[in-house]
Amino acid sequence: MPTNTLITPSVVRVAEDVEDKIYNFRPQDTPLVSSIDRTKVTNVFHEWTSDVYRAANAANAAVEGADATYSSQTQPSQYNNRTQIFQDTVSVSNTAETVRKYGRKSEIARLKTKKMVELRRDMEAAAIGNGAAVTGTSSVAGQMRGLFGWIATNNSLATAGTPAAPNPITNTAPVAGTLRAFAEADLKTVITSVYQNGGDASVILVSPQHKVKVSTFTGNVQRTNEVADGAGKRKGVADVVLQTAFNFYGHDFGVSKVTPDRVMTGSGAGLINTAYIVDFDKISLGQLRPFESEQMATVGDAKNWQIRTEVTLIVRQESTLGAVRDLTATGS
Secondary structure, X not given: OOOOOOOHHHOOOOOOOOOOOOOOOOOOOOHHHHHOEEEEOOOOEEEEEEOOOOOOOOOOOOOOOOOOOOOOOOOOEEEEEEOEEEEEEEEEEHHXXXXXXXXXXXXXXXXXXXXXXXXXXXXXXXXXXXXXXXXXOOOOOOEOOOHHHHOOOOEEOOOOOOOEOOEOOOOEOOEOOOOEOOOHHHHHHHHHHHHHOOOOOOEEEEOHHHHHHHOOOOOOOOOEEOOXXXXXXXXXXXXXXXXXXXXXXXXXXXXEEEEEOHHHHOOOHHHHOOEEEEOHHHEEEEEEEEEEEEEOOOOOOEEEEEEEEEEEEXXXXXXXXXXXXXXXXXXX
16 A cells, blocks of 8 residues: 555544434234224213124924914123223424434424334234223223123133133123143134034134244145246246245135244234134224324423324124133244
8 A cells, every 4th residue: 555545434424324214124913903994982981782693593483373372582692892092102302303313304204104103003912812801980991892701602712721802791701721732623613613603714813933833724725836937827836835824724614824923923913823814894993083194282392292183992793703721822
């Protein structure tokens, strides 16, 4: 190197090389909340009614000319759930909001958007994993009952311990049994029960770990298939793909889409230890207050915001859904 050659470490005020972006590849999908419709509710205590038909009676035959006799009449079942307020806050100093930043112009706007995604994931966790509704008071936060506390009719429970299904009418949470492996026979049993009670078992909602386990179920799976090109023509033998997983589970009553939910990796028996058989059209998210953000009172040299929503889970008829409970986290 020649004498007195100027090299980079000696240069004054070299410009920073910083990408003007913020990367976040963490999951934000919410399969349940994103797939069900919305119902407007007007109270923190929402109620609805559902009915069922009696069993078919092949011996229903009347004597010609006989007087009519009157059968006993049954009343519909009444169901309810409580709303739950999901909220988070943002406080940003006026200086932090004003200075030039990489990846965003406004720190407040970035944080408000991020909080809404996080709250949506909180809603997903509660709508699935909450075991019982909680009545709100001046010191206790109200909570909605999730799928874990709704499905009373079609359950596969552990054979060990003292497991018990929930009772949504009395607001009784389920009782966990001894954890066990996720068996295909148990899934088939619940699907059959769901079908017999009017459900279609269109979706099997599971944690990622249980999705891996479901893919080991044998059934009548062909583990290889030939890949076609864009024109639908078969490619060469070298393009045959080994299938180690499947996304649809065919059974005697139709086909269920196996949907992994990354929120279900969270703690709680209603998330990581339970697999659900559901129809999204039989569930709704009741909205008392859709997402809103409100600027709070100014305290010091900062701007303060609260982001919130208030919702509940409406299960129109729980007997059309099912659950395989008391599963180990891996399903094995």
